[in-house]
Amino acid sequence: MICAEVQKQMSAYLDSELSDADCQSIAAHLDGCTACSEVLAGFQSLSAVAKDFDAPSPPSDLWRGIEMSLDDEKLQIVALESPGQQRRRYVLAPWSTAAAILLIATAAIWSSRGVWNSHDHESMEANFDVFLAAYSANPEQAHETLVRAYDGQLISRDTAVKRLGYTPAALDGKLADANPEESYLLEMPCCRCSLTVCRRSDGSVLTVLEHDVPQPEWFGDRSRSECVCDGVPTDVVQVDDVLAASWRLGERFVTVIGPRNLDDVTELVSDESATNGG
Amino acid sequence: MTVTETPPWNMKLSESELVGACQRGDRAAQKRLFESTQARIFRVIARIVGEREAVDVTQQAYLQVFRKIGQFSGRSTLATWVYRIAVNEALQHIRRRGRRTVTTLEFEPVDHAPNQTNIADLRDALDAALADIDPELKAVFLLKEVDELSYSEIAHVLSIPEGTVGSRLNRARRELQDRLKACGWAS
Numbered sequence: 001m002i003c004a005e006v007q008k009q010m011s012a013y014l015d016s017e018l019s020d021a022d023c024q025s026i027a028a029h030l031d032g033c034t035a036c037s038e039v040l041a042g043f044q045s046l047s048a049v050a051k052d053f054d055a056p057s058p059p060s061d062l063w064r065g066i067e068m069s070l071d072d073e074k075l076q077i078v079a080l081e082s083p084g085q086q087r088r089r090y091v092l093a094p095w096s097t098a099a100a101i102l103l104i105a106t107a108a109i110w111s112s113r114g115v116w117n118s119h120d121h122e123s124m125e126a127n128f129d130v131f132l133a134a135y136s137a138n139p140e141q142a143h144e145t146l147v148r149a150y151d152g153q154l155i156s157r158d159t160a161v162k163r164l165g166y167t168p169a170a171l172d173g174k175l176a177d178a179n180p181e182e183s184y185l186l187e188m189p190c191c192r193c194s195l196t197v198c199r200r201s202d203g204s205v206l207t208v209l210e211h212d213v214p215q216p217e218w219f220g221d222r223s224r225s226e227c228v229c230d231g232v233p234t235d236v237v238q239v240d241d242v243l244a245a246s247w248r249l250g251e252r253f254v255t256v257i258g259p260r261n262l263d264d265v266t267e268l269v270s271d272e273s274a275t276n277g278g
Numbered sequence: 279m280t281v282t283e284t285p286p287w288n289m290k291l292s293e294s295e296l297v298g299a300c301q302r303g304d305r306a307a308q309k310r311l312f313e314s315t316q317a318r319i320f321r322v323i324a325r326i327v328g329e330r331e332a333v334d335v336t337q338q339a340y341l342q343v344f345r346k347i348g349q350f351s352g353r354s355t356l357a358t359w360v361y362r363i364a365v366n367e368a369l370q371h372i373r374r375r376g377r378r379t380v381t382t383l384e385f386e387p388v389d390h391a392p393n394q395t396n397i398a399d400l401r402d403a404l405d406a407a408l409a410d411i412d413p414e415l416k417a418v419f420l421l422k423e424v425d426e427l428s429y430s431e432i433a434h435v436l437s438i439p440e441g442t443v444g445s446r447l448n449r450a451r452r453e454l455q456d457r458l459k460a461c462g463w464a465s
């Protein structure tokens with residue numbers, strides 16, 4: 001056997017992919033040929049190094065990303081979407097998944113704080129029910145239910161920073177086309193949260209709540225969807241003829257009541273993420 | 279390890295039942311297929327495209343799997359079929375991206391003898407050399423050396439004739455060695 005022939009089969013020899021006969025004739029050649037033996041030794045040492053490569057583990061949230069894209073493909077746009085507007089990327093998935101995720105996260109936070117009882121839950125749900133039911137008829141006044149129920153105090157931007165430790169997004173100009181008119185501090189059972197009533201350029205009202213933990217129970221059993229607005233997971237609830245939307249903003253959560261459609265929601269969400277540098 | 283794995287999912291669900299459920303878009307079935315294959319799929323993708331881009335490519339690969347699951351014929355095992363899609367997705371990704379500009383030139387040519395203390399350096403050097411060779415050669419080398427597939431399995435996964443596997447491996451190994459030698463690693 002000549003060297004070229006042997007070297008042509010060197011990988012197959014090393015990887016035990018040859019017939020016994022071929023294997024034997026190559027072994028015989030290698031016995032007397034330094035050049036071919038060196039090639040084999042080189043291949044073997046490469047093998048040894050490659051075997052030593054680390055095996056990276058998949059990150060734990062890999063499935064979540066896939067699931068979101070799967071939802072994306074099943075795209076269902078809510079009926080409220082106004083025609084003629086530029087379509088953005090958003091997704092509605094059955095609420096169950098989002099609810100499960102939110103509820104798990106919420107349960108974990110609440111149980112660690114241990115300040116909750118079922119009465120708090122029920123009364124909060126009831127208060128919000130009144131607030132939301134009044135919203136479309138009287139968006140300027142509806143929040144008064146919450147202000148009464150939760151010891152609401154009118155606050156300025158400065159007081160907000162002092163009492164909350166942060167500037168509410170709505171007072172910080174982080175929401176597109178939403179001029180803050182009045183802001184309250186609410187002592188809710190879950191956390192101290194801020195409520196800001198904003199006026200939009202078309203005269204409509206937007207109510208913005210900023211809170212420490214997700215609050216799916218604010219919306220009772222209203223129909224809900226998980227939505228990805230410009231890449232931000234957002235929970236959307238239909239409240240009569242407007243939407244309520246909730247998403248994570250840094251360490252807190254923002255809930256807005258009043259957007260007319262998902263484009264509107266997407267504007268608000270993306271504007272905030274832009275201001276926050278991603 | 280070979281591509282033929284025993285189905286690690288729920289014993290009560292046969293492979294064809296799982297495929298059927300995935301074809302109907304059953305989310306639980308899709309998740310089960312994902313969970314039973316992800317460790318291996320992520321690893322091979324991370325090897326081919328690098329860990330930084332592996333998450334995106336793995337997600338794309340599974341989306342392809344679920345889009346194409348209607349085409350699964352049962353000629354190979356489901357695990358092999360998923361693996362094949364994943365490897366091809368990874369290869370497409372590096373072809374689109376173009377080869378890394380990392381070259382072996384970054385390594386100072388010095389005399390190295392592979393021993394305990396510099397085995398990690400040698401591994402890094404091989405990693406850099408792998409980023410530098412043709413993606414097809416890289417894939418064939420990784421499938422053999424890291425995933426320990428047989429030539430017929432490699433041929434199936436890469437859709438190439440079985441006879442080509444050996445010659446590609448020869449080329450891959452020679453090119454890698456040349457690159458390692460160029461930066462001072464004795465063979």
Ligand SMILES: [Zn+2]
Pocket residue numbers: 002003004006029033034035036037
């Ligand atoms: Zn020879």
